[in-house]
Amino acid sequence: MERESWLQRNGLYLAWVVSLIATGGSLYFSEVKGFIPCDLCWYQRIFMYPQALLLGMAAYRGDRRMANYLLPVSLIGGLISLYHNIEIWFPKLGEMAPCRSGIPCNQDYLNWLGFITIPLMALVAFILIAGLLIAARVRNR
Template sequence: MMQSVQAWTPRRWALLGLGFCVLMMGVALFLEHVMGLEPCPLCIFQRVAVLATALVLGLAALHGPRGSVGAVYGVLGLVTVGAGVGLAWRHLWLQSLPPSEVPSCGPGLDYMLEILPLREVLNTVLMGSGECAEVGGRLLGLSLPGWTLIGFMVLALVPLGMLFAALRDRRGQAPA
């Protein structure tokens, strides 16, 4: 099994990661539309990170890169996954604050996007609000941002696999 995974191409890694992104978005949409959990602004930003990763991996799957180009897709994937890890980590930090230190609730994301410049919207969302500090439920002791963080950490294995495959291809193509 290990030997076969080591032989994977960047395209195969990208397809695996793209499937995982679809799974993450499917769970998020299920929780919103079936279970009735309304996403806070940080949840929405985490979804954007999943979609950005899916875009990078989808392009890599279509392109089927080899060598250095596969490494570029791997690095781009790590950047988008890293953004998701940072957002989920920030969300968990907000949820860990004592009630007296939780920021007050702000306006909704739709309203902020209509009124404020994008830079202020990003700053406001990352500073957090009371609604982002609420724990909407737990599964096996973890809140949703905790599970999202785990999802991003698992997803990070895909661009790392793409990088290793690209390095392996590059070494295999180098003159002896």
């Protein structure tokens, strides 16, 4: 009989906490600080917000099978976030296909320590959630 690691047992809870922090941070920046989200930010929100709800329900029920269903959501959101970061790192790329909402996707409202941006925080959140979901998912026996 194989023993479960601490990360396997608590991965859903930790992924839920990360998604709550990411969702709360997103809402703080837009609703409190008044930062208007660009198109790519909206797409990232589409993939982050449902995870806060679904991971909470899965963690409450102890349903680790949900990790298999939410992993693609995190990966797709992470790819969008990666593309958003590439647009910030290489601003000329953003000029080829500019955002339609009026807010440029290749600029960011904040830049902490010279490299921490909102899209980078979103990318880290998606990577953390995906890693925790991989650790928490149920192995087929």
